[in-house]
Amino acid sequence: MRVSRLFMATQREVPSDAEIPSHQLMLRAGLMRKVASGIYSFMPVGMKAYRNIENIVREEMDKAGAQELIMPAVLPAEVYMASGRWEKFGPEMFRLLDRGGRQFCLGPTHEEPFTEAVRDTIKSYKQLPVTLYQIQHKYRDEKRPRFGVMRSREFVMKDAYSFDVDEAGLDVSYQTMYKAYCSTFDRLGLDYIIVDADSGAMGGSGSQEFMVKSIVGEDAICYCSACNYAANEEKAQCGVPEVSDDVKNEALLDVEKIYTPNVHTIEELIEFTKSGPEAFVKTILYNIDGKIVAAMVRGDRDINETKLGNLYDATEMTLAAFDDVERITGAKVGFAGPINLKEKIDVIVDNEVSVMKNFIVGACETDYHLKNVNIDRDFEATKVCDIRNAVEGDKCPKCGKPLSMCRGVEVGHIFKLGTKYSSALNCNYLDKDGKENPMVMGCYGIGVGRTMAAVIEQYNDEDGIKWPVNVAPYKASVIPTKINDEEIMGLSEKIYAAICDKNIDVLIDDRNERPGVKFKDADLIGIPVRITVGRRASEDIVEVKYRATGEVKEMTSAEAIQAVLDAVKA
């Protein structure tokens, strides 16, 4: 491609609404443009990188035996009604009416249409297993789009769905996808970790996320450097901590009521009582599908709403409204406590609290707290279990060593769905005995745009993007330092033509610009190999510079062409 003809506009200045490196660079390099919040156009250079990622994903899916098809993005409401998700998606689903007033949506994810397609096509166990996929636009009206294509409202996703006769079959399909995902992300050059994720209300038997470690990631990950345990913060298990004999033998003191005027929050309570946050237990009331439930965790811990919600198979869960709190506790918000609460509502107590002694809780009376409260003696729990977020230093549930935490970008997610959708949509097959059974499903997603952003997040420097060769929109750029010098242009054209002949995407920067401008642009858009043709063109000597390492070499034009071939092969 001739840069003089390339539809591309790079920018010197950092766009004001971009925060993270990948977003800034994608805009500066002119790979994409914002059309509306969370909605982007891809420009030709960005499109090529995008396609490269897509094709790697496609190749690995095909290699794993999955078959590609394409579903519509516009889907009638009925498709999502049978599974209950027409309601469940709520405002996150883009909805529209056709001219006859019929309801449609833009597909946010395609379990239902795939399940229908398989239901109508496959009748016998002999036709199973099957795995299907598509690479297609998805639509989710996110409350808060962020960071460019990291979290956008329209995005391209590779979604695959497997259908098996039983759990054992699903395990095989799932493992096949797991391996395909590893190869995919390996080929993209990503440094990722695989974490256990919550399968939540989906009710499946397992789920893992492929995370690229990054400080800009929106997910918190717990991992163990001693064994290979890694889990999403939502999922990481927190057991009952071991306590020292001192604590075990600690005498239970008498409950004392303390006057704490206008002390509503843990921070204020720490200030007021001069105790550490670990001396308190906070009691938080939730509204879970209309039912009010109390959750108790140590003062400095965060309640894990996923874990709590899973106990109730929750579809909707919010903090309880202020008047609900006041009605149930008989006190203003900020003074909720567990005493006598179990008669009114469920009291779920975190594992950690079950071994604490003589702690402070709200008194269920405005402006009062209680000191020296103890579980069992002073109040009863409906259930003691794990309902808090793991934190740095918690014990690894696998090996007991302390856990570390980091942030990650979720680029892929694999999921054992089980029979949730097949049962709801009657996606059944006949087994050997002529008996009808629901198919056992798995689903597998990769966010293509997000993956692209993650690659840039991992491969960039102050000058721009440093594409891995596999993803690079162009593998090399030939830069004549002067375009009106016949020797320089002649040699540049010769090298350019030779690389084109090898079917390699290459640029020749034939713009009438100073060399510095061309160098800056090549660096910004991240071209892996740069061939500068200048001073020594008459001797057939050019300069080859590698974007990734900054390494510079002088060589003949033939050697330079070979260097590009080697780089692409590697």
Add this chain to the structure above:
RNA sequence: CGGGGUGUGGCUCAGGUGGUAGAGUGCUUGCUUCGGGAGCAAGAGGCCGCGAGUUCGAGUCUCGCCACUCCGACCA
């Protein structure tokens, strides 16, 4: 959904107390330059987010709306 911020050439931004719209960058043309975003000169390019209101007069003041954005909550 709660709280904050911002809307002015393609991009980044400036425009006390109301008085005909500015810079840098980018773009066009010419001359000089020519290996890391050159210099000089001349140009093109603006419903100052939208709508009301106050005023002789609004980019500027008032009210309403919209969009974008950040923090938080939420996220198959």
